[in-house]
Amino acid sequence: MAKIVAGVGCSHVPAIGAALDLGKTEDPYWQRVFSGFEHSKQWIKDLKPDVAIVVFNDHATAFSVDMIPTFALGCADEFPPADEGWGPRPVPVVRGHAEFASHIAQFVILDEFDLTVVNRMEVDHGLTVPLSLMFGKVDRWPCRVVPLAVNVVMFPPPTGRRCYALGQAIQKAVESYPEDLRVVIFGTGGLSHQISGPRAGLINSAWDKSFLDGLTNVEYMREAGAEGIEMVMWLIMRGALDDTFQETYRFYTVPASNTAVGHIILEPR
Numbered sequence: 001m002a003k004i005v006a007g008v009g010c011s012h013v014p015a016i017g018a019a020l021d022l023g024k025t026e027d028p029y030w031q032r033v034f035s036g037f038e039h040s041k042q043w044i045k046d047l048k049p050d051v052a053i054v055v056f057n058d059h060a061t062a063f064s065v066d067m068i069p070t071f072a073l074g075c076a077d078e079f080p081p082a083d084e085g086w087g088p089r090p091v092p093v094v095r096g097h098a099e100f101a102s103h104i105a106q107f108v109i110l111d112e113f114d115l116t117v118v119n120r121m122e123v124d125h126g127l128t129v130p131l132s133l134m135f136g137k138v139d140r141w142p143c144r145v146v147p148l149a150v151n152v153v154m155f156p157p158p159t160g161r162r163c164y165a166l167g168q169a170i171q172k173a174v175e176s177y178p179e180d181l182r183v184v185i186f187g188t189g190g191l192s193h194q195i196s197g198p199r200a201g202l203i204n205s206a207w208d209k210s211f212l213d214g215l216t217n218v219e220y221m222r223e224a225g226a227e228g229i230e231m232v233m234w235l236i237m238r239g240a241l242d243d244t245f246q247e248t249y250r251f252y253t254v255p256a257s258n259t260a261v262g263h264i265i266l267e268p269r
């Protein structure tokens, strides 16, 4: 049977992708950020997952404001990197796992979570930057990826409670898949940041750290800025892990562009 062997939380700042792609990782500003992922790159290389379920958000790239699904599961065989205005990132095409993803869609929809099934999607920095941080610069991503896109760009986003419950349903779905797949689930986005409006530049480190401590539901917009709502995606990851999972690694640094970079690894005791 398939099994979730770890959870990873990770920010997705687009400037991190640009720093990697433009060879700026040794600049002191970026060195500080990338240093926090040295441990994690080795850790995930040793872990050798077969599949990563990556909970991420699309930033009006694959979906426009014309149409935004609340939860959309990528069931395609591949997901090309999107052009976000300066050409697609020079990273490999993301290889999906259509059969496993379709199983999750069927199980979770029968469990009354009304996912949208996506059979074609380009993926933006929300998905490719966490992959780059965890896997580094590679010719081919080392595992298959099932993307789960969550609407956090247009009001109303799903609640933290709903996200957590969806994570629990995903765990059951994974464990009812007959093939022995080792699955890691990524919760991505955040931490606190606001890109526009009077509070642009907001970073609330105290709140970020209490989120990392508790991974619990809170008042995202008030405490963490408009874009801090991205943190609900971490709760899907957390919901998919039972109480035997504990924190085995944490990294937190401020700033990276307009946000804090937060990163956590959760593994079974």
Ligand code: DHB
Pocket (backbone or CB within 6 Å): 012, 013, 014, 015, 059, 189, 190, 193, 195, 227, 256, 257, 258, 259
């Ligand atoms: C930034 C962070 C994001 O999550 C994003 O989607 C865009 C920009 C930033 O910090 O600049």
Ligand code: FE
Pocket (backbone or CB within 6 Å): 012, 059, 126, 189, 190, 227, 230
């Ligand atoms: Fe974002």
